[in-house]
Amino acid sequence: MSRRWLLSITIVCVISGLFLAFQLKVQANNNNTNPLSQKNTNLVMIIKDLETEIKTQEDQIEKIRNELSNLQNQLTRGSLQELQEQLKAARIAAGLTPVAGRGLIITIDDNKEGLKTNPQDDPNKYIVHFEYILNLVSELKIGGAEAISINGQRLVSTSEIRCVGNVILVNTTRIAPPFEIRVIGSPKLLAEITTSGELDILKSLNYPVSLQESEEVIIPAYKGDLQFNYSQTVKED
Amino acid sequence: MKIQRWQLPMTVVFLCVGILLSLQFQAQSQIVSDLYMQRTENLIAMIRGLSEKRQKLALEIYDLSNKLSVQMESDRDEKQLISNLNAELNKLNTVTGTTALKGPGLTITIENSMPILYIDIINIINELWAAGAEAISINGHRITFHSMIFYTEEEYNMSITVNNLKLEYPIIIRAIGDPNNLEKGLTIPGGIMDNLALFRAYPFLEKVTSITVPAVTEPPSYFFLQEYKPPEQPAATAESQLPGDDYPQA
Amino acid sequence: MWLLPILGLIIGAVIGSAITFQVPLIYVKYMSIAVLASLDSVFGGIRAILEDHFDGTVLLTGFFTNTLLAALLAYLGDRLGVDLYYAAVFAFGVRLFHNLATIRHALLLRYRQKKYQEPR
Numbered sequence: 286m287s288r289r290w291l292l293s294i295t296i297v298c299v300i301s302g303l304f305l306a307f308q309l310k311v312q313a314n315n316n317n318t319n320p321l322s323q324k325n326t327n328l329v330m331i332i333k334d335l336e337t338e339i340k341t342q343e344d345q346i347e348k349i350r351n352e353l354s355n356l357q358n359q360l361t362r363g364s365l366q367e368l369q370e371q372l373k374a375a376r377i378a379a380g381l382t383p384v385a386g387r388g389l390i391i392t393i394d395d396n397k398e399g400l401k402t403n404p405q406d407d408p409n410k411y412i413v414h415f416e417y418i419l420n421l422v423s424e425l426k427i428g429g430a431e432a433i434s435i436n437g438q439r440l441v442s443t444s445e446i447r448c449v450g451n452v453i454l455v456n457t458t459r460i461a462p463p464f465e466i467r468v469i470g471s472p473k474l475l476a477e478i479t480t481s482g483e484l485d486i487l488k489s490l491n492y493p494v495s496l497q498e499s500e501e502v503i504i505p506a507y508k509g510d511l512q513f514n515y516s517q518t519v520k521e522d
Numbered sequence: 523m524k525i526q527r528w529q530l531p532m533t534v535v536f537l538c539v540g541i542l543l544s545l546q547f548q549a550q551s552q553i554v555s556d557l558y559m560q561r562t563e564n565l566i567a568m569i570r571g572l573s574e575k576r577q578k579l580a581l582e583i584y585d586l587s588n589k590l591s592v593q594m595e596s597d598r599d600e601k602q603l604i605s606n607l608n609a610e611l612n613k614l615n616t617v618t619g620t621t622a623l624k625g626p627g628l629t630i631t632i633e634n635s636m637p638i639l640y641i642d643i644i645n646i647i648n649e650l651w652a653a654g655a656e657a658i659s660i661n662g663h664r665i666t667f668h669s670m671i672f673y674t675e676e677e678y679n680m681s682i683t684v685n686n687l688k689l690e691y692p693i694i695i696r697a698i699g700d701p702n703n704l705e706k707g708l709t710i711p712g713g714i715m716d717n718l719a720l721f722r723a724y725p726f727l728e729k730v731t732s733i734t735v736p737a738v739t740e741p742p743s744y745f746f747l748q749e750y751k752p753p754e755q756p757a758a759t760a761e762s763q764l765p766g767d768d769y770p771q772a
Numbered sequence: 773m774w775l776l777p778i779l780g781l782i783i784g785a786v787i788g789s790a791i792t793f794q795v796p797l798i799y800v801k802y803m804s805i806a807v808l809a810s811l812d813s814v815f816g817g818i819r820a821i822l823e824d825h826f827d828g829t830v831l832l833t834g835f836f837t838n839t840l841l842a843a844l845l846a847y848l849g850d851r852l853g854v855d856l857y858y859a860a861v862f863a864f865g866v867r868l869f870h871n872l873a874t875i876r877h878a879l880l881l882r883y884r885q886k887k888y889q890e891p892r
Contacts, residue, residue: 308852328565335572342579349586356593365600368607375614377749378742380667385750416645423644427670431747442617442666445652469747503750513616516623516656516698519734528821531828533780535817535835539810540784542839545791546807549800 380441380507384432386469388502389476391484392495393417394463399491413462413492415448418455421466421483422446428478430470432504436460439507456509463493472498616657619666619738623657627697627733628704631726634691638723640673640682642714646695646725647671649714653707655697659735661689668742701729801850802843805860809842810835812864815871822878838864 376382393413400411418435425433433440438455446455453460468475476496487494615621630646632638647665650658658665663684665671672683681688697704705727709715718725813835820826842860849856 305852311853325562325565328562328569331569332565332572335569335576339572339576339579342576342583345583346579346586349583349590353586353590353593356590356597365604365607368604368611372607372611372614375611375618375620379614379617381614383750383752384747386746386748388746419644419648420641423671426668427672429670431668431742431744433667440667442619443651443656444667445648447648447652471746511613511617513613513656515625515627515700516616516735517625518612518615519622519624528817528826528828529776531831532777532817532821535810535814535831536777537780537784537787538835539814540781540786541788541791542784542803542807542810544785544788546803548789549803 379511380432380439383503383506384469385501385503386431387472387500388430388467388469388498389472389479390497390499390502391421391466391468391479392463392493392497393421393466393484393487394493396490396492398493410490412451413453413464415446415453417483417487417492418453418464418466419446421479424478424482425466425468425470425475428470428475430468430475432469434467434504436465437505439505441507441509443511444507456507458509467502467504469502469504617666618741619657619664620741622734622737623698624732624734625656625698626701626731627655627699627729628701628708629728629730629733630695630697630708631728632691632693632695632723633726636718636723636725637721638693638718638725640671642718642723643682643693643695644671645714645717646708649707650695650697650699650704653699653704655699655704657698657735659696660684661693662736663687664736664738666738666742696730696733696735698733698735701731705729801857802846805846805857805864806839806843808861808864808868809838812868812871813838815868815875819871819874819878822875822882 377384395413396411400406400408403411422433422435422440435446435455438444438458438460440455444456446453448454453464476498480496484494484496612621616623628650632643643660647658647660660671661684663669665684670683670685672686674681674683674686674688682693683689707713708727715725715727813831816834817826817831820831842864845860846857849859
C-alpha cells in the first residue's frame with residue numbers, strides 16, 4: 286500500500302523537478318524582476334547622461350562667468366588715468382609740448398657788416414661759432430632757464446650744439462644765422478647773466494646782438510627723435 | 523502590574539513589525555523618487571525637458587564665450603595700451619632724468635692735476651650728447667637740460683660746480699651709450715681730446731660694459747613756463763603758427 | 773494593558789529608522805510582501821487574544837515563518853517567471869481582512885457585554 290503511494294508521488298516529483306529545472310534555466314536569462322525596467326533602464330541611462338552633460342555645462346558656465354567678472358574687475362581704469370597724467374607731465378618736462386611764459390628773445394647774427402668792410406680778413410672772425418651759442422645756452426641754464434629754443438629747435442637734455450664745417454647743427458638740424466634764441470625764465474636774471482657774460486664778449490667782437498624781454502615767449506616743442514637703445518631702468522628695491 | 527501571558531510575545535512581534543514597517547517606508551519613499559520605478563511616459567517627459575535645458579545651456583555657453591573673447595581682446599588691447607604708455611613714460615623719464623639707468627658706456631676721469639675748466643666740462647658733455655650719449659652724470663649728479671655747470675671761487679681755489687654744488691676730485695663723468703661711438707666722438711682729430719691735449723690735459727677715458735647713472739635728486743619746478751595751447755585757427759589755415767616754422771633754413 | 777506592545781512598536785519603528793541599511797531596490801518587492809505577511813500574523817494574534825485562544829508560540833513561529841516564506845515564495849516566483857508575488861498578496865490580503873472583521877465582531881461583542889453588565 287505505501288509503495289503505491291510512494292511510486293505516484295515519486296513520479297510527480299521527478300516531473301516537477303524537471304519542470305522546475307527547465308523553467309529556472311529559461312528564466313535565468315530573462316532577468317525581468319520588473320516588466321517595465323527593461324525599457325526604463327535605457328531611458329534612465331539617457332537621463333543620467335543628460336544630467337551629467339548638463340552638470341558639465343553648468344560648471345563651464347560658472348567658470349566662464351567667473352573669468353568674465355574677473356577680467357571686468359581688473360579693468361585698470363584708475364591706473365590708466367594715473368599713467369596718462371604722469372605721461373602728460375613727463376611730456377611737458379621733457380620738452381615735447383610747446384610752452385609759453387615770460388622770458389627773453391636774444392638774437393645774434395654774423396658780423397656781415399664787418400666782413401663787408403674787411404673782405405680780405407679771416408671770415409672766421411665774422412661768423413658766429415657754435416661755441417658762442419653753447420656758452421650762451423650754458424649761461425642761460427645757470428640763470429635758471431626753464432625752456433630754450435634756437436631758431437625753432439627746442440633744446441632738451443640730450444640736445445647738442447655743434448658744427449660741421451661752417452654749418453651749425455642743433456638737434457642734428459642745420460640752423461643758419463641770424464640765430465634767435467628764445468628762453469623762458471626770469472627775464473631780469475637771464476638778462477643780467479648773459480649781458481655780463483657771453484653777450485658782452487660777442488659785442489666786444491662786433492657781433493650784432495639784440496636782447497628783448499617779453500611777456501609771452503612761445504617756444505615750440507621738440508620734434509626730434511628720442512631713441513634709447515643702451516640704457517635700461519634700474520629696478521629699485 | 524501583572525504582565526499577562528500574551529503581552530510578551532505580542533510585544534516582540536510588534537517590535538519586529540515596527541522595524542519592518544519603518545524599513546519598508548524608507549525603501550518605499552526611495553522607490554517613489556527612484557528613476558527606475560517611474561512610468562515610462564514620465565521618463566520620456568524628463569528626457570525632453572533635460573534636452574531642452576541642455577540646448578539652452580549650450581546657447582548660453584556660446585554667448586558667454588563670445589563675450590569672454592571680446593573682453594579678452596579689449597583687455598589685451600588695454601594691456602597693450604598700458605605697456606605702450608609705460609614704454610613711452612620710461613623714454614621720457616630717461617630724458618627728464620627721473621629714473622636711474624644703467625647700461626654700457628664711457629667713463630671720463632679728470633684729476634685735480636689736470637688744467638680743466640668748467641667750460642671744458644661743458645664741451646665734453648656737449649660732445650657726449652652729440653656722440654649719442656643717452657644719459658650722463660658727473661660725480662653722481664644726473665645731467666639734464668636744467669643742469670647748471672659753473673664754477674666758484676673760494677680763497678683763490680676755483681672749483682667746478684654742478685647745480686651749485688662743488689665737485690670733488692677726481693671728477694668722473696659717466697655716459698651711457700655705445701662705448702665705441704662715445705669714445706670716437708671725443709677722440710676725433712681736432713676734437714675735444716685734442717684740444718685739451720693742447721693744454722696738457724689728458725682726461726682718462728674708459729669704455730665700460732655697465733655703468734649706473736642715478737636719477738635727479740630734485741625734479742625741477744617751473745615758475746615761468748606753462749604749456750602753450752595755440753588758439754583755435756579758422757578752418758582755412760589749419761597749420762600751426764608756432765615759431766620754428768619760418769626760420770631761414772641753412 | 774496594550775501599552776507594552778505599543779511601546780514595542782514605537783521602539784521598533786525608531787530602531788528601523790535609525791538603521792541606515794538600505795534594502796537593495798531589487799529586493800524591495802520581497803520586503804513589501806514580507807511586511808504584509810507579518811501584518812497578517814499580528815492581526816491573527818490580536819484575534820486570538822480576543823477569542824481567548826492565544827498561543828504565544830503559535831504567534832511567534834507563525835510570524836517568522838510566514839514572513840520568510842512569503843518573501844521566499846515571491847522570489848521563487850520571479851525566478852520561475854510566475855508572479856507568485858500576487859498570489860501571496862491575495863492570500864495574505866484575504867486573511868488580513870478576515871482577521872480584521874473577526875476582531876471587529878469580537879470588540880463589538882465585548883463592548884455590548886460590558887454595557888449590559890453595567891449597574892442600572
